[in-house]
Amino acid sequence: MRSASRYKATAAVLAALVVMGTVGTASAAPDAPGAGDGAAAGSQARPARAAVTGSAEFALPYLKDDDVRSFTFDAQAAPYSNPLPGIPTGLPTDARGTVKVSHYSAVDHRTITAVGRVDCLVTGPHTATLTAVFTEVSPGGPPWLGQRIGFSVHDGGPDGGRSADRVGFSWNGVNLLPGGTSEPPEAEVGTCMAPAPYAPVTRGGYTVRHADLLPRPDAR
Known part of the structure; x- marks a missing residue:
């Protein structure tokens, strides 16, 4: 029982970390070079001629x-x-x-x-x-x-x-x-x-x- 409860706790922590990591990645993505609005702005700013x-x-x-x-x-x-x-x-x-x-x-x-x-x-x-x-x-x-x-x-x-x-x-x-x-x-x-x-x-x-x-x- 003790090992099963410990497994459940560890799984819960890992799930939380995965969710936090996903949120952190999503929030950072627009600021990354070549991503989101930054990429669109960069492509629009690049002169065609x-x-x-x-x-x-x-x-x-x-x-x-x-x-x-x-x-x-x-x-x-x-x-x-x-x-x-x-x-x-x-x-x-x-x-x-x-x-x-x-x-x-x-x-x-x-x-x-x-x-x-x-x-x-x-x-x-x-x-x-x-x-x-x-x-x-x-x-x-x-x-x-x-x-x-x-x-x-x-x-x-x-x-x-x-x-x-x-x-x-x-x-x-x-x-x-x-x-x-x-x-x-x-x-x-x-x-x-x-x-x-x-x-x-x-x-x-x-x-x-x-x-x-x-x-x-x-x-x-």
Whole structure:
């Protein structure tokens, strides 16, 4: 009788522990990573398409002058939207949008502007490279009409007024073809090709929304 009563007591304790463990697990589940509302919120927050937006002035670290240089980006990924010869599906890096360039020359007291059509965008966390084919250049500007130009962006995040963002671009000596006896020419820029973002932003800022490149529609 004593052993039977002891067995019943032990069974009762185990049953209580199982119930408590089940309740504890159920109450903790919503807070666990990837569970409950947290997972839904995370999936909703994850962007479907990459983008780079914003406008900022920047300084050249190797040149001190009073010029004012700025880029404005409004670029969004548009994967597999631009069929190419031999690539009828287009590319995962296809993109659309605009890039606007402005350069005020303190010596000449004039501003040169240019506008390009974005054709490629690749992002990583806080960083992006993009290219644009230029369709507008103001009088006296560089010979960019019809040319592809590369840009890079680093999104330094919230900074309380002192920007940690940076930009880079494929001219001013970073895309030359050395060799020969004459001044080295600039190389042709391919899609999404740009140097590291080496120029610190001095005013304004950029937002990089990262998203991984998508597989081909027929491979999903």
